[in-house]
Amino acid sequence: MPVLEAAPRLLDAMFTHGGVTLRLTEVEAYDGADDPGSHAHRGRTERNKVMFGPPGHLYVYFTYGMHHCCNVSCGPEGSASAILLRAGEVVDGLDVARSRRPNSSDRDLARGPGRLCKVLGIDSGDDGLDLRESLRLGRPLDEVSTGPRVGLRLAADRPWRFWITSDPTVSRYVSAKPRTR
DNA sequence: GTGGGGATTTACT
């Protein structure tokens, strides 16, 4: 399935990892074939090799010296496309989730890509994980919004961010912070 | 071997 079709299908999907279940509310599509914003744009490397592999696997990367972000690889093998999981609502394993982010309100537990990985207990060791057992798609939604991607320097204007309209757990970093130059 | 930058979060003023 092409990444731009698959991304909205992940909304409202159930993702279980590390004893916590999340209902996904916000994702972003990355298409390495012709996408300057993707890690895969400059070809296959040791870090992004999972994106070049078969669909349905977890691509985990470490950034800013302290955060992990996770993606679902997508499309036919070799296409290097992936979908970043940006936010979700904790629907099971709330006690575990709270213990991983002690000073957070329930609503903010997985509100952002770094936070999402934290509450699920995802780190580099989960890179390449097969998601067959842990990701359950829901029915296609009507209430889906799209808009520009967040936090990228390049090609941030492509409307490849998808979220569930009006959902309170969607991250509010809508207006990208201007980068100093 | 080295250097610049990053798909972010948090705290502080």
Next chain:
DNA sequence: GTAAATCCCCACA
């Protein structure tokens, strides 16, 4: 609003 935290990866020499 702005700044600091913090380290791995990749490109280049």
